[in-house]
Amino acid sequence: xxxxxxxxxxxxxxxxxxxxxxxxxxxxxxxxxxxxxxxxxxxxxxxxxxxxxxxxxxxxxxxxxxxxxxxxxxxxxxxxxxxxxxxxxxxxxxxxxxxxxxxxxxxxxxxxxxxxxxxxxxxxxxxxxxxxxxxxxxxxxxxxxxxxxxxxxxxxxxxxxxxxxxxxxxxxxxxxxxxxxxxxxxxxxxxxxxxxxxxxxxxxxxxxxxxxxxxxxxxxxxxxxxxxxxxxxxxxxxxxxxxxxx
Amino acid sequence: xxxxxxxxxxxxxxxxxxxxxxxxxxxxxxxxxxxxxxxxxxxxxxxxxxxxxxxxxxxxxxxxxxxxxxxxxxxxxxxxxxxxxxxxxxxxxxxxxxxxxxxxxxxxxxxxxxxxxxxxxxxxxxxxxxxxxxxxxxxxxxxxxxxxxxxxxxxxxxxxxxxxxxxxxxxxxxxxxxxxxxxxxxxxxxxxxxxxxxxxxxxxxxxxxxxxxxxxxxxxxxxxxxxxxxxxxxxxxxxxxxxxxxxxxxxxxxxxxxxxxxxxxxxxxxxxxxxxxxxxxxxxxxxxxxxxxxxxxxxxxxxxxxxxxxx
Ligand SMILES: Nc1ncnc2c1ncn2[C@@H]1O[C@H](COP(=O)(O)OP(=O)(O)OP(=O)(O)O)[C@@H](O)[C@H]1O
Ligand SMILES: [Mg+2]
Numbered sequence: 001x002x003x004x005x006x007x008x009x010x011x012x013x014x015x016x017x018x019x020x021x022x023x024x025x026x027x028x029x030x031x032x033x034x035x036x037x038x039x040x041x042x043x044x045x046x047x048x049x050x051x052x053x054x055x056x057x058x059x060x061x062x063x064x065x066x067x068x069x070x071x072x073x074x075x076x077x078x079x080x081x082x083x084x085x086x087x088x089x090x091x092x093x094x095x096x097x098x099x100x101x102x103x104x105x106x107x108x109x110x111x112x113x114x115x116x117x118x119x120x121x122x123x124x125x126x127x128x129x130x131x132x133x134x135x136x137x138x139x140x141x142x143x144x145x146x147x148x149x150x151x152x153x154x155x156x157x158x159x160x161x162x163x164x165x166x167x168x169x170x171x172x173x174x175x176x177x178x179x180x181x182x183x184x185x186x187x188x189x190x191x192x193x194x195x196x197x198x199x200x201x202x203x204x205x206x207x208x209x210x211x212x213x214x215x216x217x218x219x220x221x222x223x224x225x226x227x228x229x230x231x232x233x234x235x236x237x238x239x240x241x242x243x244x245x246x
Numbered sequence: 247x248x249x250x251x252x253x254x255x256x257x258x259x260x261x262x263x264x265x266x267x268x269x270x271x272x273x274x275x276x277x278x279x280x281x282x283x284x285x286x287x288x289x290x291x292x293x294x295x296x297x298x299x300x301x302x303x304x305x306x307x308x309x310x311x312x313x314x315x316x317x318x319x320x321x322x323x324x325x326x327x328x329x330x331x332x333x334x335x336x337x338x339x340x341x342x343x344x345x346x347x348x349x350x351x352x353x354x355x356x357x358x359x360x361x362x363x364x365x366x367x368x369x370x371x372x373x374x375x376x377x378x379x380x381x382x383x384x385x386x387x388x389x390x391x392x393x394x395x396x397x398x399x400x401x402x403x404x405x406x407x408x409x410x411x412x413x414x415x416x417x418x419x420x421x422x423x424x425x426x427x428x429x430x431x432x433x434x435x436x437x438x439x440x441x442x443x444x445x446x447x448x449x450x451x452x453x454x455x456x457x458x459x460x461x462x463x464x465x466x467x468x469x470x471x472x473x474x475x476x477x478x479x480x481x482x483x484x485x486x487x488x489x490x491x492x493x494x495x496x497x498x499x500x501x502x503x504x505x506x507x508x509x510x511x512x513x514x515x516x517x518x519x520x521x522x523x524x525x526x527x528x529x530x531x532x533x534x535x536x537x538x539x540x541x542x543x544x545x546x547x548x549x550x551x552x553x554x555x556x557x
Contacts, residue, residue: 056445082447094442096435106428107435111447158447 008067009034009162009193010055010086015064017054024050026217027064032162032195037188039196039204039225041238042214048197049091051214052164056081056088069161083113087160091167093151097140101131104139104154111158124153127186145176152183162193169200181207201238205229213238250396257393257400259522260515265406265475267514268413272468273491274498274506275420276336276461282437282501283457284348286355290339290362292488294462297366298332298469299479300374303381317384325412329466336462340455348451363484370481378480381473409471416467417507420460424503433457437501486530493537499550508548 010032017025024047032038042048054061055068057078066074068086082088087108096104105121125132128149134142139150148168155163165184169177181203188194198204205211205225213221213234221231228234273295280288305327306320314320343358388403424430436443436453444450472487473479490513498509513533520532540547 058441058444077449078441078444079447079449082445088445090442090445094439094445096438096442098438099431099434103431107431107443107446107448109428110432110443113447154446 007034007070008032009069010195011067012051012055013065013067015051015054015061015066017050017059017061019050019059024059024217025054025061028214028217028219029064030212030219030222032193034161034193035188035191036209037184037194037196037207039198039208039211040214041198041201041204041211041228041234043237044199046214047217048214049166050217052088052090052166052195052197055086055164082111082158082160083115085111085115085159085161086164087111087155087158087162088164089148089151089155089166089168091170093147095139095142095147095150095154097138099139100136101139101142101150102135104150105131105135105157108154108157111155111160115159120157120159124156127156127183128153145172145179148172148176148180149183152180152187156187156192160192162195163187164195164197166197167199168196169198169203177203199238201234202229205234250394250398253394253396254398254400255522256519257398259518261400261402261406262522263515263518264511265409265514266518267494267511268410269468269472269510270487270491270494270514271507271510272413272416272464272471273487274495274510275417275464275503276458277492277495278498278500278502278506279433279457279461281495282503283433283440283454284344284355285352286344287359287492288344288458288461289356289359289488290343290366291461291465292484292491293363293366294332294335294339294484295465295469295487295491296479296481296484297335297370298328298462298466299381299473299483300370300379300481301331301466302328302470302473303379303479306381306384320384321408325467325470328470329463332466332469333459333463336458336465337455340458345451345454367481367484374481376481378478380478383477384474403475405471405475409475412467412471416464420464421503429456490530490533493533496547497537497540499547501551502547502549505547505549512548 008031012028012030015025015028016023028051040048040051053059055066057076061074065072068084071084073081073084096107109119130146131150131153134146139147142150152168168180172180177200184194184196184207196204196208205228208225210224211222211228212219213228221228221234276291277288280286302324305324309320309323314323339362343362344355347354347358385404385408388401390399390401392398393400424433432443432448432453433456436448436450440450491510494509494513495506497513498505513536516536517529517533521529
């Protein structure tokens, strides 16, 4: 891993963003290196989704800079960001319910932009056989877990370098959550870097190389997955465990 | 004898209604697609239609002046040129009047739409004069078909046949583009969730501009066809036709593309039957009463989805 650590894939430096007068992110700095799984955990309303959306300029970073793959994206229009190789599976999935599964997938190709390489549809249908089965079905008729998979598959259609996932396990049965986490692992193995936002701190930290803890829009803690799992503050606040030292 | 007459009127008014309805449908497409994508009623759309009628007359005169006399070639050239320039108008109106207001209140673009309407009307009045303009009838002649076994007939002029063919062909092509091409998919995605579309890398401002261009192009097709059929127009025609087409869009379910086409046909037929069997002076009243009834019993229109809120 050490050789990758020299050039960050994504780097936020002192980013603050606001919803009107309300500050949602304050001086956030974080970095994701090529090939890693990095997780961001935090309570409801900590600003996790805001951080992901700020990468795309909704809302726009008021201060600080965001650099992705050596490109300063702080001021780029929203639609020019995905084609650089940054894909978001947003909170609530935001699939297009009135369109078929395969149309939803096709829309993910917009992100290929000028990179337009060969489509990886077959690979993705192998990775998500259920989507292949349902490809002519309206996306709105899929179950929650299937919709989550569709949102991930749609993002991967753009062949991103960095995949951003906003609470992919939210509202899903434990079995399905397990499946999603296994999928994330195989996505990383195939060479895509993953930045995972989760409330499911235990599983996320187990999976991740490194993690950040966001509290009220501020990065409170950072460390490797194991370090954070062992951290008393994390254990108490996010893993629901009372520490023995406490 | 009476039965034959009734049958004759019925057949003739069906033909007339289909033709009227097809043109309402073409214009309604612009209202419905723009509403679908930005949640705004483009009240200037009727004026775009009006402008296209003038453009058609100008192109016809110019091409004729330069010696183009073949009728089929003239028709095609006038149609293409009018569609192209009218589409530019649509693009330009969106760019200068609506795009700067994209993130302001809902009411602001409605008010600029009224402003754009007035500007276009007065611009045409000043440039072309207030008197009604004529367009030479390029296609004369008609088909006469027998109806029933009592010697009744129904007449379809060549222009009417052209209107039916061109209108339905345009709608079919547009439906294909929207359903099968990546641009059409991007339009539908932008319509359903503009933020998500942008996150995926779709330039939603460009898509919105394209929708205005498509709407204007469809209105221009109607403008050329109707002018050829009636032979005259003035700078007021955008208003009443615009309201009718808007009614058609609401009738079919605003935001729905097939709804606009269906709404147009139903409105055209209803108006035509009312004029044929009841009273032709009150056909507009009847058309709007129909709208009121639909709004009472099916507020989302025939093919519309109930309650879409845009952000
Ligand atoms: N569109 C918005 N307008 C105004 N305030 C917002 C908006 N979206 C989020 N906020 C506020 O910003 C803060 C951070 O919200 P955010 O959605 O980023 O939190 P989160 O960490 O993703 O929470 P959750 O785990 O519940 O998804 C919250 O206080 C929220 O109320
Ligand atoms: Mg969130």
